[in-house]
Amino acid sequence: MALHCKLLSGKTAVITGCNRGIGKAILESYAANGADVFACVRKESAQFTKFINRLTEKHAVNIIPLYFDARNMDEMKNVVHQIKDSKKKIDVLVNNAGIGYNALFQMSALDKVKEVFDVNFIAPFVFTQYLIKLMVKQKSGNIITISSTAGIDCNDGKSVYGASKAALICMTKVIASELKSEGIRANSIAPGLTDTDMLLCLPKEFILDASSSPDLNRIAKPSEIADTAVFLASELSAHISGQVIRVDGGVK
Amino acid sequence: MTNIEKYNQTFVSSFSVKEEKLLTLSYQSVDGWDSIGHMRMIAELEEIFDIMIETNDILDFSSYVKGFEILKKYGVAL
Numbered sequence: 001m002a003l004h005c006k007l008l009s010g011k012t013a014v015i016t017g018c019n020r021g022i023g024k025a026i027l028e029s030y031a032a033n034g035a036d037v038f039a040c041v042r043k044e045s046a047q048f049t050k051f052i053n054r055l056t057e058k059h060a061v062n063i064i065p066l067y068f069d070a071r072n073m074d075e076m077k078n079v080v081h082q083i084k085d086s087k088k089k090i091d092v093l094v095n096n097a098g099i100g101y102n103a104l105f106q107m108s109a110l111d112k113v114k115e116v117f118d119v120n121f122i123a124p125f126v127f128t129q130y131l132i133k134l135m136v137k138q139k140s141g142n143i144i145t146i147s148s149t150a151g152i153d154c155n156d157g158k159s160v161y162g163a164s165k166a167a168l169i170c171m172t173k174v175i176a177s178e179l180k181s182e183g184i185r186a187n188s189i190a191p192g193l194t195d196t197d198m199l200l201c202l203p204k205e206f207i208l209d210a211s212s213s214p215d216l217n218r219i220a221k222p223s224e225i226a227d228t229a230v231f232l233a234s235e236l237s238a239h240i241s242g243q244v245i246r247v248d249g250g251v252k
Numbered sequence: 253m254t255n256i257e258k259y260n261q262t263f264v265s266s267f268s269v270k271e272e273k274l275l276t277l278s279y280q281s282v283d284g285w286d287s288i289g290h291m292r293m294i295a296e297l298e299e300i301f302d303i304m305i306e307t308n309d310i311l312d313f314s315s316y317v318k319g320f321e322i323l324k325k326y327g328v329a330l
Contacts, residue, residue, distance in 0.1 A: 133291065137299060
């Protein structure tokens with residue numbers, strides 16, 4: 001059930017990885033709740049432009065698309081400049097962009113280890129460093145990082161992906177501690193199996209029934225992760241920081 | 253206001269020091285210039301001069317005087 005109560009009215013958010021999966025659902029939920037959004041994606045596409053135009057019209061919010069590849073620091077800096085030049089107060093940063101990878105420890109290639117860490121950890125680390133400077137100046141800010149239960153549970157095949165997400169969880173907790181005096185809070189959402197393209201990198205036997213089963217033993221919908229991201233961005237969670245919220249239906 | 257006046261004012265207001273003390277001012281030499289104060293001062297300089305200081309330069313920014321050299325890299329002449 002998506003929250004559409006204008007919980008984020010008057011707020012501006014920056015969300016990475018908005019073109020599909022969880023990021024797209026968060027963009028949709030934030031717009032439905034009245035937030036203006038800098039929607040970061042890797043490449044411009046007619047489909048994405050159409051999507052944000054529809055959201056803008058439907059919810060009467062501003063959605064500004066920004067384009068950068070997580071591994072291209074020059075593109076990232078250019079995007080940070082655009083955000084800074086807008087002079088808008090940045091209330092929320094959602095670090096969502098990431099890539100999946102599933103391989104046994106002994107079969108994990110070093111180039112894939114580097115690629116996963118570049119996209120899943122280094123990019124959000126640097127992007128957050130840039131945007132936190134704006135938040136320090138504002139004396140307020142809210143950082144939400146999408147990690148994974150794989151970063152907590154250390155499942156087979158997840159030595160690389162899980163480690164990159166565990167690094168994000170550590171980063172989140174450190175930011176929450178170091179910057180609490182600046183009015184900046186940081187939390188992480190750890191989704192379990194979620195109905196996104198990332199499932200394609202998993203063996204079939206791990207994929208549960210994604211039908212609308214009434215019980216919790218199923219794959220999550222991206223909108224269910226987005227609902228938690230709305231809660232964490234809203235004033236309903238004003239005194240919550242340094243936490244990791246599992247959204248996995250209790251399934252391990 | 254000239255660039256040097258803006259630069260000096262940032263230090264004076266960030267760390268509550270007198271302008272005549274600036275030449276000897278360095279990181280952690282006064283109470284306010286701790287890591288949090290450092291990031292606030294960097295954010296202030298970025299705002300005033302409309303620049304984005306790289307992390308390595310933030311770490312190198314060890315004194316008032318060193319700041320001249322670093323800001324020059326970003327096209328800010330003091």
